[in-house]
Amino acid sequence: MATAILRLWPEAQFASGPPVENGFYYDVELGHRISPEDFGNIEAEMKKEIKANHLFERMTVTREQAMKDAQSGRLGALAERPGNPSKFKLGNLADIPEGEEITYFRNGDFIDLCAGPHVMRTGNIGAFKLTTVASAYYKGDEKNPQLQRIYGTAFKNKTEMEAYFKMVEEAKKRDHRKIGQEMHLFAMDTEYVGPGLPLWLPKGGAILEELEKLAKETEFAAGYVRVKTPHIAKEKMYLTSGHLPVLYKDSMFPPMELREEGEGQAFINELKRALDDAMQTAIRELGLRTEDLVKGEDFSVEKQGEVIRTRIGQQSDEKRRWIEQIARDKFTTDVFLASFKEPERYYLKAMNCPHHHRIFAAEPRSYRDLPLRLAEYGCNYRYEQSGELFGLMRVRSLNMNDAHIYCAPEQFAEEFNAVNEMYLKYFKIFGIEKHVMRFSTHDPAKLGQKFVNEPALWVQTENMVREVLKSSGINYVEVPNEAAFYGPKIDVQVWSVIGREFTLATNQVDFAVPARFGLVYRDRDNVDKTPLCIHRAPLGTHERFIGFLIEHYAGNFPLWLAPDQVRLLTIGDDPKLIDYARPILAELRAHQVRAEADFSADKINGKVLRAEEARVHTMLVIGPRDMEASQVSVRLHGKGHQGAKAKGEVIAGLLQAIKERRA
Numbered sequence: 001m002a003t004a005i006l007r008l009w010p011e012a013q014f015a016s017g018p019p020v021e022n023g024f025y026y027d028v029e030l031g032h033r034i035s036p037e038d039f040g041n042i043e044a045e046m047k048k049e050i051k052a053n054h055l056f057e058r059m060t061v062t063r064e065q066a067m068k069d070a071q072s073g074r075l076g077a078l079a080e081r082p083g084n085p086s087k088f089k090l091g092n093l094a095d096i097p098e099g100e101e102i103t104y105f106r107n108g109d110f111i112d113l114c115a116g117p118h119v120m121r122t123g124n125i126g127a128f129k130l131t132t133v134a135s136a137y138y139k140g141d142e143k144n145p146q147l148q149r150i151y152g153t154a155f156k157n158k159t160e161m162e163a164y165f166k167m168v169e170e171a172k173k174r175d176h177r178k179i180g181q182e183m184h185l186f187a188m189d190t191e192y193v194g195p196g197l198p199l200w201l202p203k204g205g206a207i208l209e210e211l212e213k214l215a216k217e218t219e220f221a222a223g224y225v226r227v228k229t230p231h232i233a234k235e236k237m238y239l240t241s242g243h244l245p246v247l248y249k250d251s252m253f254p255p256m257e258l259r260e261e262g263e264g265q266a267f268i269n270e271l272k273r274a275l276d277d278a279m280q281t282a283i284r285e286l287g288l289r290t291e292d293l294v295k296g297e298d299f300s301v302e303k304q305g306e307v308i309r310t311r312i313g314q315q316s317d318e319k320r321r322w323i324e325q326i327a328r329d330k331f332t333t334d335v336f337l338a339s340f341k342e343p344e345r346y347y348l349k350a351m352n353c354p355h356h357h358r359i360f361a362a363e364p365r366s367y368r369d370l371p372l373r374l375a376e377y378g379c380n381y382r383y384e385q386s387g388e389l390f391g392l393m394r395v396r397s398l399n400m401n402d403a404h405i406y407c408a409p410e411q412f413a414e415e416f417n418a419v420n421e422m423y424l425k426y427f428k429i430f431g432i433e434k435h436v437m438r439f440s441t442h443d444p445a446k447l448g449q450k451f452v453n454e455p456a457l458w459v460q461t462e463n464m465v466r467e468v469l470k471s472s473g474i475n476y477v478e479v480p481n482e483a484a485f486y487g488p489k490i491d492v493q494v495w496s497v498i499g500r501e502f503t504l505a506t507n508q509v510d511f512a513v514p515a516r517f518g519l520v521y522r523d524r525d526n527v528d529k530t531p532l533c534i535h536r537a538p539l540g541t542h543e544r545f546i547g548f549l550i551e552h553y554a555g556n557f558p559l560w561l562a563p564d565q566v567r568l569l570t571i572g573d574d575p576k577l578i579d580y581a582r583p584i585l586a587e588l589r590a591h592q593v594r595a596e597a598d599f600s601a602d603k604i605n606g607k608v609l610r611a612e613e614a615r616v617h618t619m620l621v622i623g624p625r626d627m628e629a630s631q632v633s634v635r636l637h638g639k640g641h642q643g644a645k646a647k648g649e650v651i652a653g654l655l656q657a658i659k660e661r662r663a
Ligand SMILES: [Zn+2]
Pocket: 351, 352, 353, 404, 535, 536
C-alpha cells in the first residue's frame, strides 16, 4: 500500500504500519486529505505491485546506515528524497534500543524500516481491500503531528475475503449490545451505578440463572463442592498472593481504608471528606486541576509543585491567605490521622483464588481430602480503563464460573483431563464446533523475572499438561513465553456460529501460590506437602459468555436458555378459553417453565407478532377448536406453525426438551 501511495504522492511521509487482525494499517503524513474516493486509485496501484510479484527481502543494517538512509529520505520511500528526510523513521529508530538488530524490508523500489515478518512475495496477497481512513497522532501522542491512518484487509484469496466481509456484516446484526437492548437483557447505568457495571434485567437474569444451574449440576456430578466467599479482603491477602504491590495493582480498584471502629471511623470519614471538598473548591478556583497544569509532559512532584506555587503566587492576597489556611488545616488533619492506628486496607477482589486458598488453609488437610474441588460463582471487580470498556465483553464487575482444584502431583493428569472433558461437554451443549486450546509455556531465559524461578517445577508441570493434551486428542497449539507468572496457562478460544473468534476462558496450573500461602496436606508418609492448584472457569464470566451466546444464537436461544420460553395466546378473550388455558399455564409454571399468557382481546395476528418480536421460543395458540379437542396449537419462534397436539403431550415434550437442554 505504501508503494502505491508513493506512486501517487511521492512526498508522503510514513510513520508506523503494523499488521492487525485480518489486515493492516499505515500512518501517513500527506498534504492531500485521503478519502474513500481515493481508495480505487490506490488499490489499482497496489494491484500492479502484486502483479509484479516482488520479493519481500529482509536486510540487516547498522544503526549508522539506517540513520543515513533516514536523513536522505530513503526510508519508507521508493528512492532518495533530498531535502525531505524520513522524519518519522528517525523517531522510530531512536526507539530501537541500543544493541538491538535493525532490519529493513524491501519490495521492489520500496525500502522500509521493519521488524517483519512478511509474506514471501507481493503476489502471495490474493485479495485485499482498503476499508477506512482515520486520524491518529504520531506515537499516539497529541503533541505530535496528526497523521492519516489508512486501514485495509488482506486475504489469501477472494473467497476468504468475501467470507470475511459477510461475517463482519452478520456480526453487526448480531451485536450483543443491540440484541441485549431489544430483548431487555441488561442495562448500563453509568450515572448511578458506574461504567462497566452491567445491571442484569429479569430476562438477562433468567439466562444467567440457567447457566449457573448448568454449571452447578455439572460440577456437582464431577465431585466439586461449593463455597461462598466475601467480595473484599485485606491487603495482606494480595501481598501474599503476589497480586500486590505491583503485578495486578492497575487492575484492582483502589483500597478502602479503615482506621477505627464505629464512631471513630465515622468522625475520620467526615473530617477527611470536609477537607477534601474544601481542597477541591480551592483547586477549582485557582485553576489547578491536572488538565489546567502541565499536560502529559512532566508529572514529577517538583515540576508540578513549581507550577502550583507560581499559580498561587499570582492570586490576590485574600485568596492566597484562604488557600494557605486550607493547607494548614490539611496538614493538621494529616498529623491527627497519623496519630490513629495504621489504616487497614481492604480491596475488592479481582479474583477468587486467594479466598479459596484461605478455605483450604481453614482446616488441617490430609491426602484423604484430595483432590479438593472448590467451586464458586464469585463476583470479581477489575478496574479496566474506561476507554477499554465494551458492552458485556469488557466490564468492571465479573461473575465468574470459578473453581480451584487442589491435588497431589500424582492426581494431576486425571484432574486436568476431567477439566478438559468438562469444556468439551459444554461446547457440545452450546453447539460450539470450532475451538482450540492455546497452551502457553515459559521461557527458561526469563526465570526469576517474567516467570517464577522454579525451573524443575516448570518443566514437570508443562510436561504433565502436554501429556494430557496429547493423549486426549484435544485441538491445541503451544505458545512459548506466554505462560502466567505462576505456571503454564491455557486460553480457550472458541468461534461463534458465524466464525468470529472469542477467548472465553483461561485454565491455569499454579505451582507457586499455594506455597506462598503455606498450604499443605499431610501425605501418607506423614510428611507435609504442598498441593498443586488448577484454576479453571470453563464458562468464563457470565458477562462475556452471554455476550458470546447472544452473537452465537443471534438472540434466538434454545428453549432451555430462552428468557421467554412459552407464551399462551388465546384467540380472543372468551372467558371459557381463558379458563381452559389457565391450568396449562399453572402446570408449566409449577414445573419452573418461564411461561406467560396473553389473554387480551387483541387480534391473534397481533399477539403472535408481539411474541415473535420478543423472541418467545414456543407459542401455544388456543382457539375454540383446540379447547374442544383438549389440544393446543404449537408455533415456534422463526419457524412458524407446527400443528395442533394434545395438551398433555405438548407439556411433557416441553419439560423433556428443557431437561435435556436440547439445542
Ligand atoms: Zn484462580
